[in-house]
Amino acid sequence: MIALADIERTAIELMRRAAIDLPEDVRAGIGRMAGATTEPLSRFVLEALAENWRAAEEDRRPICADTGLPRWYVKAGNGAAIEGGFVGLAGALRRATARATADIPLRPNRVHPLTRHDPGTNVGVLAPEIEIGFEPVGDWLDLIAVHKGGLFGSDWRMLFPGDGRDGIKRFFLDCLLQSGRRGLACQPAIFGIGIGGSKDTCMAIGKQAACLRLVGDRHPDPEVAALEDELLSLAGATGIGPMGFAGGSPALDCHVEVAHTHTGGMPVSVHAFCLASRRAVARLHPDGRVEARTDPAWFTPYQRREGVE
Amino acid sequence: MTLRHVSLTLPAGDDALAGLRAGDVVTLSGRLYTGREGVYRRVLDQGIAPPVDLASLSNANFHCSPAATVAADGTARIGAVTATASFRFSHWLERWFAVSGCRVMIGKGGMAEEDYRRHFVPHRAVYLTTVGYGTGALLGRGVTRVQAVHWLEELGIAQAIWVLEVRDFGPLLVECDLAGASLFAGMDRAIADRVEALYAGLKPPALARYGETTDRRQPIV
Numbered sequence: 001m002i003a004l005a006d007i008e009r010t011a012i013e014l015m016r017r018a019a020i021d022l023p024e025d026v027r028a029g030i031g032r033m034a035g036a037t038t039e040p041l042s043r044f045v046l047e048a049l050a051e052n053w054r055a056a057e058e059d060r061r062p063i064c065a066d067t068g069l070p071r072w073y074v075k076a077g078n079g080a081a082i083e084g085g086f087v088g089l090a091g092a093l094r095r096a097t098a099r100a101t102a103d104i105p106l107r108p109n110r111v112h113p114l115t116r117h118d119p120g121t122n123v124g125v126l127a128p129e130i131e132i133g134f135e136p137v138g139d140w141l142d143l144i145a146v147h148k149g150g151l152f153g154s155d156w157r158m159l160f161p162g163d164g165r166d167g168i169k170r171f172f173l174d175c176l177l178q179s180g181r182r183g184l185a186c187q188p189a190i191f192g193i194g195i196g197g198s199k200d201t202c203m204a205i206g207k208q209a210a211c212l213r214l215v216g217d218r219h220p221d222p223e224v225a226a227l228e229d230e231l232l233s234l235a236g237a238t239g240i241g242p243m244g245f246a247g248g249s250p251a252l253d254c255h256v257e258v259a260h261t262h263t264g265g266m267p268v269s270v271h272a273f274c275l276a277s278r279r280a281v282a283r284l285h286p287d288g289r290v291e292a293r294t295d296p297a298w299f300t301p302y303q304r305r306e307g308v309e
Numbered sequence: 310m311t312l313r314h315v316s317l318t319l320p321a322g323d324d325a326l327a328g329l330r331a332g333d334v335v336t337l338s339g340r341l342y343t344g345r346e347g348v349y350r351r352v353l354d355q356g357i358a359p360p361v362d363l364a365s366l367s368n369a370n371f372h373c374s375p376a377a378t379v380a381a382d383g384t385a386r387i388g389a390v391t392a393t394a395s396f397r398f399s400h401w402l403e404r405w406f407a408v409s410g411c412r413v414m415i416g417k418g419g420m421a422e423e424d425y426r427r428h429f430v431p432h433r434a435v436y437l438t439t440v441g442y443g444t445g446a447l448l449g450r451g452v453t454r455v456q457a458v459h460w461l462e463e464l465g466i467a468q469a470i471w472v473l474e475v476r477d478f479g480p481l482l483v484e485c486d487l488a489g490a491s492l493f494a495g496m497d498r499a500i501a502d503r504v505e506a507l508y509a510g511l512k513p514p515a516l517a518r519y520g521e522t523t524d525r526r527q528p529i530v
Contacts, residue, residue: 041332041482041492044312048440048447048480056389056446064445065376065391105378105388107467118465152394159514166511173507181500182418182493184394186442239503243442243482244418246499276443 011096039247077138153185153272183243186274197259336479347468372416389445451478
C-alpha cells in the first residue's frame with residue numbers, strides 16, 4: 001500500500017525541485033546552444049540564464065517568478081494500491097500543491113477565469129490538472145510535477161490530409177513567428193507538436209510531448225522522428241534567438257506525438273515549454289521507498305498503445 | 310562587438326538616462342515599485358488616488374508580479390522576481406506618465422515603436438527589458454528589502470504595489486533609449502527579411518483561417 005503521507009510529502013518536494021532545479025537535459029541543451037551562438041546579445045542572454053540557474057540553486061529560490069501553472073502527471077503500475085484509492089491520491093496532490101505554493105513560495109497564478117478571483121493556493125476548479133496513465137506491470141506510482149510556463153507560443157489548427165507535411169510546417173512557422181518575436185514564447189523552448197487524434201487528444205499529446213520527453217529524445221517511429229528533425233531545423237532557419245534577437249533558434253528541441261485521427265482531417269497542436277522547463281519525477285514503492293528519477297518516461301509502448309490489442 | 314555595462318542609481322536623473330543607448334546592459338540600485346494593469350485600472354480608470362505619492366517614492370515602474378508570500382503580521386518574503394509582458398499596458402501610458410512622473414519603465418518584451426515616439430520620448434523616459442526571460446532568481450537576489458506592499462487586500466499579491474529596495478538589480482537591457490531607438494524593433498526588421506524565404510515552397514493549407522488575409526471579405530477556401 002502506498003501511503004498518502006508519503007505521496008503528499010514527495011509531491012511537495014517535487015514541486016520545490018521543479019521550481020528551483022532545472023533538469024539536466026535542458027541545462028545541457030542551453031549550454032550547447034550558448035557555445036554555438038556567435039551573436040553577442042543572444043549569447044549574453046543564454047549566459048545570463050545559466051547564471052540565473054546557479055543563483056536559484058544557491059539561494060533555493062524559484063528560477064522564474066512566473067512559476068507557471070503547476071500540474072501533475074501520474075503513472076501507476078496496474079498493481080499499485082493507494083491508501084484511499086485514486087480519490088485519496090487526488091486529495092493528497094491538491095493539498096501538496098497548496099502547501100508548496102505557500103512554502104516555496106510559488107506565485108498563486110490560478111484564478112477564476114471570469115471573476116479573476118485568486119484563492120491564493122494554485123488549487124481550484126479542475127486545478128491543478130491531474131492526468132493519470134497506467135502501465136500493465138508494476139506496483140509503483142510515478143509522480144511527475146510540471147510547472148508549465150509558456151502562455152505564448154501554443155496554438156491549435158484543423159488541417160486536412162492534403163495539406164500534408166507542408167501544412168504542418170507552415171503552421172509551426174506561424175506559431176514561431178507569432179510568439180517568437182520579442183521573445184514572448186520565452187524561448188529557447190521545447191516545442192511539443194501533437195498530430196491527429198480528436199481535438200482534445202491532439203492537445204493533450206502535444207503538451208505531453210513538450211513537457212515529458214527529454215531534450216535530444218527521438219520518437220521510435222522513424223517517420224515521426226524524421227519530422228522532429230525537420231521541424232527543429234526549420235526553427236533554426238528562422239534565426240529567432242532568445243528574446244527574439246536575430247541569431248540562434250527559438251527551439252531547444254521539437255517532439256512530435258501522433259494519434260490515429262478522422263480520415264478527413266489532420267488536427268495539429270503546437271505547445272511551447274518555456275525555457276524554465278520545470279519538471280521533476282519520483283517513483284513511490286509500496287514499502288515506502290522513494291526513488292529519485294530524471295526521465296518521466298511517460299511515453300512507453302503501452303502509453304502510446306503500440307501493439308496493444 | 311562587446312556589450313556596454315552601466316550601473317544606474319534610482320531615482321534616475323536626466324544625465325544618467327541620457328547616457329544610455331539601446332542594447333546597453335544595466336543594473337539598478339535604489340528604490341522602485343511594481344505596478345501593472347490592476348494599478349493602472351484603479352488609478353486611471355476608476356480614479357482612485359494611489360495609496361502613496363508614487364513620484365516621491367521612485368521614478369521607476371516595474372511591470373512585475375513577484376513570487377512572494379505575506380505573513381499574517383504583514384512581513385513579506387520574496388522568492389523570484391520576473392517581469393510581465395508590457396505591450397498590454399499601452400493604452401494607459403499617456404495618462405500614467407502624467408500621473409506618476411515615471412522615467413524608467415521596466416518590463417518584458419518592450420512596447421511598440423509608436424508608443425515610444427508618442428509617450429516615452431516626450432516624457433524623457435527609457436524602457437528597460439528583463440533578460441531571458443527567466444532570470445527571476447538573479448533579480449530576486451537584487452531585492453534587498455521590501456519597503457512596503459500597498460493595495461495587497463484590494464489587488465492581491467500579483468497586482469499589488471510592491472515598493473522594493475534593490476542593489477545591483479539586473480541584468481536588464483536598454484530596449485528604448487531617450488531618442489526612442491528600439492532594440493526589438495531593429496531585431497524584428499532583421500527577422501522579417503527572412504520570412505518570405507522560410508515559407509517558400511510550402512503550399513498553403515486547403516482551408517484558410519478567417520482573417521488570415523487582410524481583406525475580411527476574401528473567401529477562406
